[in-house]
Amino acid sequence: EYHIKDVFIPVILGKLHVSEQLRKIFALPARMGGLSIANICQTAELEYGNSTLAMEDLTNAIYNQESSFNVDESKQNKVITQVKKNRQTFYDQYKDDLEKEISPLVQRQLELLSEKGASSWLTSLPLKEYGFLLNKQEFHDAISLRYNLTLSSLNR
Secondary structure, three states: OHHHHHHHHHHHHOOOOOOHHHHHHHOOOHHHOOOOOOOHHHHHHHHHHHHHHHOHHHHHHHHOOOOOOOOOHHHHHHHHHHHHHHHHHHHHHHHHHHHHHOOHHHHHHHHHHOOOOOOHHHHOOOOHHHOOOOOHHHHHHHHHHHOOOOOHHHHO
16 A cells, blocks of 8 residues: 555656545545545455455355356356445445545535546546547646646646
């Protein structure tokens, strides 16, 4: 987590320091106002449970030393639905807890960032032919505008 918070995120922001509050916001999925940069210390237990659920049939087949394994697609679809539900529940609770810690202004900002389509530029492919490719400075500026941070290009 140290390398994510103190190395990776400052590089993508073009900033030297990332506050704890901003790190928590970045951990939210993009559709909830974050950057989908999960805090693996907080999500490890959830993802381990999801992995165990997804691999249950395969684990049983290996344990029982079965010579062949057939995937039950309807069961796998139910597992996928359950995993999505588990993640949604986790992040809904995470966002509720986060909203108790942040100011009303930041709460309003998260509300606006959570509106439909507000994060589509973050989750789309950076295709140059459609104008979706941002250079380093444009990306820093876009993230700064998204989170109401000082633009690094103004410091030059």
